[in-house]
Amino acid sequence: MLGRTYDDQVCSIARALEILGERWTLLIVRDALLGLRRFDDFQHSLGVARNVLTDRLKRLVDAGILQRVPYQQRPQRFDYQLTDLGRELAVPLVGLMRWGDRHLAGPAGPPRLTHHRSCGNALHATLYCNTCNQPVAVTDMDVLPGPGRAG
8 A cells, every 4th residue: 555655666657646646736737737827826726725835836846847937026926837847747637638528527528628729630648659650559558667667
């Protein structure tokens, strides 16, 4: 059984959960991907307690997912902007959103749609082979031990 932390887990998913495994954290990243940048905007969007939001934003900054950028000197105030590391989270978040759309959306359908700005077509997060240049089904995927696996 996993404890409150995953320090002893030799697993990239467990390590990612150390940073992202709390629901407010993923919702903050979602909102940042939607363009929110200021503390009050996150707080208004999420309805989360200010102390919880402060803690989650600090953790995301410490992890290099967000950066604090000053936008006002007196009083000093900051924007929270996604770093390259944070923007990479668009892929798993779109995948999670699409899964939720397929299995959990209400009768009216998905609450948000993702489209490619250049051509207007829907976006999908899929497994993709760089060599074959083709999507890969989960049934055609192998998960093998990597160089970082102990033992």
